[in-house]
Amino acid sequence: AQKITQTQPGMFVQEKEAVTLDCTYDTSDPSYGLFWYKQPSSGEMIFLIYQGSYDQQNATEGRYSLNFQKARKSANLVISASQLGDSAMYFCAMRGGPQGAQKLVFGQGTRLTINP
Amino acid sequence: DTGVSQNPRHKITKRGQNVTFRCDPISEHNRLYWYRQTLGQGPEFLTYFQNEAQLEKSRLLSDRFSAERPKGSFSTLEIQRTEQGDSAMYLCASSLNILYGYTFGSGTRLTVV
Numbered sequence A: 001a002q003k004i005t006q007t008q009p010g011m012f013v014q015e016k017e018a019v020t021l022d023c024t025y026d027t028s029d030p031s032y033g034l035f036w037y038k039q040p041s042s043g044e045m046i047f048l049i050y051q052g053s054y055d056q057q058n059a060t061e062g063r064y065s066l067n068f069q070k071a072r073k074s075a076n077l078v079i080s081a082s083q084l085g086d087s088a089m090y091f092c093a094m095r096g097g098p099q100g101a102q103k104l105v106f107g108q109g110t111r112l113t114i115n116p
Numbered sequence B: 001d002t003g004v005s006q007n008p009r010h011k012i013t014k015r016g017q018n019v020t021f022r023c024d025p026i027s028e029h030n031r032l033y034w035y036r037q038t039l040g041q042g043p044e045f046l047t048y049f050q051n052e053a054q055l056e057k058s059r060l061l062s063d064r065f066s067a068e069r070p071k072g073s074f075s076t077l078e079i080q081r082t083e084q085g086d087s088a089m090y091l092c093a094s095s096l097n098i099l100y101g102y103t104f105g106s107g108t109r110l111t112v113v
Helices: none
Strands: A002-007 A010-014 A020-021 A023-026 A033-039 A047-051 A064-069 A074-079 A087-097 A102-106 A108-115 B005-007 B010-013 B019-024 B032-037 B046-048 B053-057 B065-067 B073-081 B088-095 B106-113
Touching: A002 A087, A010 A020, A020 A108, A020 B106, A023 A074, A033 A064, A033 A074, A047 A064, A047 A074, A074 A087, A102 B046, B005 B088, B010 B019, B019 B088, B019 B106, B032 B073, B046 B065, B073 B088
Parallel strands: A010 A108, B010 B106
Antiparallel strands: A002 A023, A020 A074, A033 A047, A033 A087, A064 A074, A087 A102, A087 A108, B005 B019, B019 B073, B032 B046, B032 B088, B046 B053, B065 B073, B088 B106
């Protein structure tokens, strides 16, 4: 069974600083995908970034990058030059399992607060 | 098409009543998912449709819960005889290809009093 662990319940960062949100995962499947979602107070889950288990390079999307360390089973999200609008819950999630497996398994989330 | 739409946004109901939520996915997405999120937790998978076929159901989906997607477009999630433990955010999502994740709706927040 897949499991996602996010060990930081809350993070407080000054505006314009970089921030790293931790995520470790556990799976026995050789093929899997890792995702990060942002959930503002409005409740919608916003897709940020995706990393496939066979991808050779770390994924990047604008100010977001994923620090993928396969041997350590970690997939940390790095946000560069944080902005006030980055304040939200952040969830790490994994897709895996048998071919065609459709569900995502989520971690418990990290609440990020950006201070002015 | 502006994304995944869920109605209502909020629902307050008395224990024992039935409630129904609706989800309209992105029109070209053939896959639709329901998740439940309780306070302080990540979303948990409930069920999944490909077109009109319900292909997977979580053990979280007790027999009081039923989901349908009759024409392969919108979906409904019904909870019968609601209990206080059903209070949660119910999230709907859709996708063309799971490989790259889903698009989520804004959710329906259910409060059972």
